[in-house]
Amino acid sequence: MQKDDMILISVDDHIVEPPDLFEQHIPAKWKGREPRLVTREAEGTQGWEWEGGASTSTFINAVVTLPKEEWGFDPSSLAEIRPGCYDVRQRVRDMDANGVLASMCFPSFPGMAGNFFAQVEDKALGLACLRAYNDWHIDEWAASHPGRFIPLPVPPLWDPALAAEEVRRTARKGATAIAFTEDAESLGYPSIHSGAWDPFFEACVDEDVTVAIHIASGAVGLPGGEDTPWDVKMCMPTWNALPCALNLMWCKSLLDHPDLKIALSEGGTSWIPGFLDRLERHYGNQKWTGADLGGLTPTELWKRHFLACFICDPSGLLLRDRIGIDNIAYEVDYPHSDCTFPYSSDELWEHMEAAGCTDEEIDKITFENAAKWLRFDPFEHTKREDATVGALKASAADVDMRTRSKVEYKRAFEAQQAAAG
Amino acid sequence: MQKDDMILISVDDHIVEPPDLFEQHIPAKWKGREPRLVTREAEGTQGWEWEGGASTSTFINAVVTLPKEEWGFDPSSLAEIRPGCYDVRQRVRDMDANGVLASMCFPSFPGMAGNFFAQVEDKALGLACLRAYNDWHIDEWAASHPGRFIPLPVPPLWDPALAAEEVRRTARKGATAIAFTEDAESLGYPSIHSGAWDPFFEACVDEDVTVAIHIASGAVGLPGGEDTPWDVKMCMPTWNALPCALNLMWCKSLLDHPDLKIALSEGGTSWIPGFLDRLERHYGNQKWTGADLGGLTPTELWKRHFLACFICDPSGLLLRDRIGIDNIAYEVDYPHSDCTFPYSSDELWEHMEAAGCTDEEIDKITFENAAKWLRFDPFEHTKREDATVGALKASAADVDMRTRSKVEYKRAFEAQQAAAG
Numbered sequence: 001m002q003k004d005d006m007i008l009i010s011v012d013d014h015i016v017e018p019p020d021l022f023e024q025h026i027p028a029k030w031k032g033r034e035p036r037l038v039t040r041e042a043e044g045t046q047g048w049e050w051e052g053g054a055s056t057s058t059f060i061n062a063v064v065t066l067p068k069e070e071w072g073f074d075p076s077s078l079a080e081i082r083p084g085c086y087d088v089r090q091r092v093r094d095m096d097a098n099g100v101l102a103s104m105c106f107p108s109f110p111g112m113a114g115n116f117f118a119q120v121e122d123k124a125l126g127l128a129c130l131r132a133y134n135d136w137h138i139d140e141w142a143a144s145h146p147g148r149f150i151p152l153p154v155p156p157l158w159d160p161a162l163a164a165e166e167v168r169r170t171a172r173k174g175a176t177a178i179a180f181t182e183d184a185e186s187l188g189y190p191s192i193h194s195g196a197w198d199p200f201f202e203a204c205v206d207e208d209v210t211v212a213i214h215i216a217s218g219a220v221g222l223p224g225g226e227d228t229p230w231d232v233k234m235c236m237p238t239w240n241a242l243p244c245a246l247n248l249m250w251c252k253s254l255l256d257h258p259d260l261k262i263a264l265s266e267g268g269t270s271w272i273p274g275f276l277d278r279l280e281r282h283y284g285n286q287k288w289t290g291a292d293l294g295g296l297t298p299t300e301l302w303k304r305h306f307l308a309c310f311i312c313d314p315s316g317l318l319l320r321d322r323i324g325i326d327n328i329a330y331e332v333d334y335p336h337s338d339c340t341f342p343y344s345s346d347e348l349w350e351h352m353e354a355a356g357c358t359d360e361e362i363d364k365i366t367f368e369n370a371a372k373w374l375r376f377d378p379f380e381h382t383k384r385e386d387a388t389v390g391a392l393k394a395s396a397a398d399v400d401m402r403t404r405s406k407v408e409y410k411r412a413f414e415a416q417q418a419a420a421g
Numbered sequence: 422m423q424k425d426d427m428i429l430i431s432v433d434d435h436i437v438e439p440p441d442l443f444e445q446h447i448p449a450k451w452k453g454r455e456p457r458l459v460t461r462e463a464e465g466t467q468g469w470e471w472e473g474g475a476s477t478s479t480f481i482n483a484v485v486t487l488p489k490e491e492w493g494f495d496p497s498s499l500a501e502i503r504p505g506c507y508d509v510r511q512r513v514r515d516m517d518a519n520g521v522l523a524s525m526c527f528p529s530f531p532g533m534a535g536n537f538f539a540q541v542e543d544k545a546l547g548l549a550c551l552r553a554y555n556d557w558h559i560d561e562w563a564a565s566h567p568g569r570f571i572p573l574p575v576p577p578l579w580d581p582a583l584a585a586e587e588v589r590r591t592a593r594k595g596a597t598a599i600a601f602t603e604d605a606e607s608l609g610y611p612s613i614h615s616g617a618w619d620p621f622f623e624a625c626v627d628e629d630v631t632v633a634i635h636i637a638s639g640a641v642g643l644p645g646g647e648d649t650p651w652d653v654k655m656c657m658p659t660w661n662a663l664p665c666a667l668n669l670m671w672c673k674s675l676l677d678h679p680d681l682k683i684a685l686s687e688g689g690t691s692w693i694p695g696f697l698d699r700l701e702r703h704y705g706n707q708k709w710t711g712a713d714l715g716g717l718t719p720t721e722l723w724k725r726h727f728l729a730c731f732i733c734d735p736s737g738l739l740l741r742d743r744i745g746i747d748n749i750a751y752e753v754d755y756p757h758s759d760c761t762f763p764y765s766s767d768e769l770w771e772h773m774e775a776a777g778c779t780d781e782e783i784d785k786i787t788f789e790n791a792a793k794w795l796r797f798d799p800f801e802h803t804k805r806e807d808a809t810v811g812a813l814k815a816s817a818a819d820v821d822m823r824t825r826s827k828v829e830y831k832r833a834f835e836a837q838q839a840a841a842g
Contacts, residue, residue, distance in 0.1 A: 231703060231712045232671050286652065287492070318740060
């Protein structure tokens with residue numbers, strides 16, 4: 001296999017939501033009460049606001065192709081970021097240019113598990129807006145380019161029964177995954193050990209829907225105190241997947257749902273071999289806790305339930321056999337600062353070569369595992385020979401991937417707005 | 422090299438404090454006000470108490486050689502545990518039987534960094550008791566068997582200047598290490614980023630004293646909510662070393678003290694390769710945070726400052742070159758449930774063989790790194806040929822290493838008390 005022969009499915013990218021997202025999807029009854037993208041003239045920033053308050057982050061680190069000296073945690077407006085962040089046609093062109101066949105996209109302003117919609121007193125309004133969001137995501141964003149997106153709705157976290165209902169509703173619309181939080185208790189909901197989430201998990205199993213848990217989807221988005229450096233705040237969340245997985249591994253609900261599939265989105269892979277070493281030793285030793293994994297070893301339980309997802313993890317690739325070669329998938333993380341756009345295939349290939357991955361292993365990591373875990377047929381809409389890194393890149397030679405400043409982006413944005421009238 | 426040729430220094434074991442520890446060391450002025458080991462007849466348990474309150478855990482999981490079905494987090498009394506936990510003569514015999522030449526011992530009732538002594542209103546009393554504790558630890562426990570212990574005093578955490586003074590005082594008594602907390606802020610003290618700890622770090626550098634940070638030395642001893650299983654509570658703290666190291670890596674105080682040495686006690690090693698991958702990528706990318714590692718890469722900074730300490734970490738050994746072969750040391754963790762007594766050398770050898778370690782690498786991991794980082798000459802009091810696993814074990818053929826029940830231990834304890842009394 002050559003680098004250009006790879007087929008890439010990215011199981012974790014991000015949408016920056018366009019201002020008109022609710023337009024076609026909010027029922028008449030609620031019109032006017034949905035969240036709006038507001039420009040705060042004084043600060044020169046934009047944010048989503050509604051009667052439930054304001055979003056904490058609108059553009060979460062969406063700095064792709066900005067010069068590094070202009071990066072920051074939250075760019076200030078839609079005009080200053082790459083159009084591929086919010087415009088699906090541009091997004092697909094960027095995927096082509098980066099050699100990526102298909103992408104699963106997490107939200108921005110609603111938070112990684114959609115908890116923004118819970119932050120309104122009138123929960124019927126919250127649910128209406130959440131459903132409108134999911135409908136937009138599935139029917140507009142994902143449906144605009146068949147075969148290029150794996151839809152990812154968000155659940156109404158404030159009510160496990162409603163969350164179960166939304167799993168079933170969106171599954172009927174073709175969704176094969178649903179977002180969830182890494183720490184329900186931190187958001188004020190019942191803990192994962194309470195059994196309260198069983199209806200939600202049951203719906204996921206019934207509908208064969210994978211639970212996608214992104215890092216920083218609990219209450220502690222970024223950790224630390226007042227004087228904690230940004231470097232700590234930004235590096236730490238990677239390992240949020242570890243306590244999340246640890247709790248799930250010892251969770252009765254998991255044993256009760258042997259077909260439940262969980263993607264640890266942006267959780268990385270390199271901590272997993274040591275994690276499994278530790279759990280194997282603990283489970284063999286600590287009989288007094290009464291833990292029962294239903295006849296499985298921790299490693300067997302892990303392999304049955306978890307998909308580990310990484311952007312860049314050379315050490316994890318070296319120990320892929322200890323993680324499970326059927327349990328690893330790839331992510332680009334477009335448009336965040338950790339994303340590898342536009343050199344994703346180069347970096348991934350370099351690390352897989354260094355780790356001595358076979359062709360079979362490469363295919364599993366780059367697309368087969370993602371396709372299997374997310375019930376996505378990569379070749380339904382795209383012929384295999386057109387789906388490769390090489391073919392996609394060749395089709396997008398005109399895409400401008402240069403670094404451009406915020407000012408340049410803003411100028412182009414304003415020109416386009418003016419032209420549109 | 423053969424298994425029996427290894428020389429083992431364990432950089433993390435634990436003392437369960439004997440009731441008479443303060444007797445010879447508390448100044449007359451404070452006599453009667455020191456903590457006491459109290460038997461609560463109603464509950465049938467023992468705990469340390471004083472005007473500062475009661476210790477949260479007296480025997481922290483000291484279950485070595487108890488049958489697994491009798492394990493639990495905190496055994497109830499001194500009578501029910503292995504005498505090697507609290508009796509230094511028995512401890513050294515157990516070290517012999519386990520093939521361990523030397524040991525650095527963390528406290529039990531005072532907490533991993535001695536913060537128990539802060540929990541009294543009269544801070545002069547706290548300081549007197551803390552100093553008495555350290556004097557007992559250095560002059561009685563460690564000095565009883567020259568060449569077998571690396572003393573580990575604890576600092577008065579409530580005052581960085583006093584902590585610095587205690588570093589200097591105990592260094593004059595021969596200490597080459599001092600305990601410290603993984604999260605000062607969680608205990609109500611200034612954060613590691615505040616600069617407040619600089620006098621403490623400066624004293625450590627001046628005296629060439631290594632800072633030993635044990636997991637679960639912050640306020641959150643065991644994590645989780647009410648319904649969190651014990652399995653989660655017990656497995657999670659291993660990775661406390663990660664946020665601790667992450668904060669230190671981006672801490673100005675570390676850069677200001679290029680000779681500061683930090684041991685991440687019981688922090689394991691397997692997360693480190695991925696940790697360094699992540700930091701390398703972040704540091705190369707996120708120029709906007711203004712982080713400055715003084716011309717070093719994160720990996721170079723890591724190797725300059727950190728000693729990673731593991732009990733059982735087969736995945737970490739596989740990637741030892743990415744951690745730094747000069748930055749890894751071994752621990753037994755006697756007498757906790759994670760300890761490998763009495764088969765430490767067997768397990769360690771098996772994992773080092775599986776990882777293909779060379780003789781040179783084995784020597785570094787088993788004793789040379791510990792000796793260097795803690796300024797301990799293993800052969801000052803013991804000839805090299807008498808210091809090996811094989812020689813020590815041969816000298817202790819009479820030590821009874823069988824599993825024994827609490828009732829058996831209690832019977833022997835009471836018989837001994839009766840004979841003595």
